[in-house]
Amino acid sequence: MPDPASLVIQLLNGLQYAMLLFLLSVGLSVVFGLMNFINLAHGTVYMLGAFLGLTLVRATGSFWGALALAPLFAAAIGALFYAVLLRRVQGESAMKQVLVTFGLIFIGIDVVRMIWGDYEEAIAAPALLADSVRIWGQLYPSYRLFVIALGLLVAIVLWLGLERTRLGAVVRAGVDDRVMAASLGINIEAAFFGVFCLGCWLAGLAGVVAAPVLQIYPGMDVAILIPTLIVVVVGGPGSLKGALLGSLLIGMAETFGAVLLPEFASFMIYAVMVLVLLLRPGGLLPARPAA
């Protein structure tokens, strides 16, 4: 039986993973709510963010510089994808867009292998956060606490942006009823593009942030894509709260599953998904009630 101290440690680990998943899933989820479109290459953007961060850290020696720049590059790549490929099939069908992004996964993995090679890499945590702090007599890496704090900060900023700004109101209106919002003169296309780029920026951020905790390798994109998609399904598309709740559930299920039921650890997150599909097929906190 795990003692309370190690329980707290696991709780923190779960929270840290949940925050990473939140950074990845929130953009996906809101874009899905807006345009019924899901970017399956979202994990690819995350992987590119991590590898670009690696290059920047090697070139400049500064983790913070990489943290500031790599997500911008990731957002730029996302914007480029959108302009070159996704816009082309905009009005046609959401399905085509999704399949195009699926093809991009294949390309992304090989591009990364070509540029950075087929190795496992890691970025060291910045000197400021390289130490551990003592929590209930156990040492806990302070970098992980930073990840948790960053995730919470992003969640609060996004919530304020969505609830308190005019732009947020536009996005909420679009999610609520796209046709109605558009006929009131709101440029849904532009809102979609903005949210899409913000989502890519967050994915790039997640890539750099995850690098000192998880390993960087070609294939890390699909490894994170699946839990991220499950978060969107579990949380319910279109809502920030849903993405947050879904991230917490999946983060905790994965972490505690590995500790309590190691035999079935790889199965836990799918079990949560199945349970939610059974009980609340539209997700736990969808932005719109299921039709």
Add this chain to the structure above:
Amino acid sequence: MNAIPISQRRIVGLALLAAALAAWYFSGYAGQDRLGEIAIAAIFAMSLDLMVGYGGMVSLGHALFFGLGAYALAGLTLFLKWPAAAALPAAVLLTGIVALVIGRLIVHLGGVFFIMVTLAFGQMGWAWFARDRIFGGIGGLSGVPQLDLAAFGADLANPGDFALLAVAVATVVYLLLARLIDSPFGAVVSALHRNANRARALGCPVQRYKLAVFTVAAMLAALAGTLQTQRTGFVSPDLLVWTSSGEVLIMVIIGGLGSLLGPIAGAALWTLLHHYLSAVTPYWMAIMGSFFVAIVLFAGEGLYGALARLTRRLRHV
């Protein structure tokens, strides 16, 4: 879809069969082995076409059922010592039961949601077999016994005999599916693909039909999976990895959604391309992905659609 006249379907179908038999007759062991592989891919692609092209359910996890069929056959023969002849139908049936349970959960989900969930379920299968110890985990398990066809004077260890069997099975699967699609059942399925609300308003139990299509497609994929073990004698989590689900979808889209025969040609083209590319470059996945994107963006109705357009034009000359 469905606009293809039966006479034309017969001609194209017979042409494909003739091409397969000619390839069998004129090629050596390696070529015959490839033909067997293509026939398996063709069954797999036709099963997905039933689901995507006719049922309107785009799945990115279809390899789950291909792999489950293969693993079920391996388990029944290696651990329970069943003869392969009994294990093969049992493996298909077992996969059908799993598909019924999963399908019950997900067939009502809308298009994009369905894609995400099928991708997740596919990876669930992969994660399970990659971790488990009974079937050798990530390394897989070899030595799956083959059907004993000595009574017919055939030996499946011989690629030529195997290719003939696989082509025969693929032909039967095609005939059954064509029959199914032309039946009243098929008419209902294509009706609910075109307009589910209207079908529902007419009193059609939409979910039940979708579930039936999902399960039949899964069982045919399982059949293809069992044949794969007969060809290689080997199971590994690679059978149900996400790229495999992606590849079979590429075959269907290249060939032409909802044309059954198109995906067969797509399977042949893709299998050959895959072999050629992976032999000449380590970065074949990037080429494959670019191909996928290009096909989705520009090909529209695929090979079969192009053929149909061509014959229409010729007729009007």
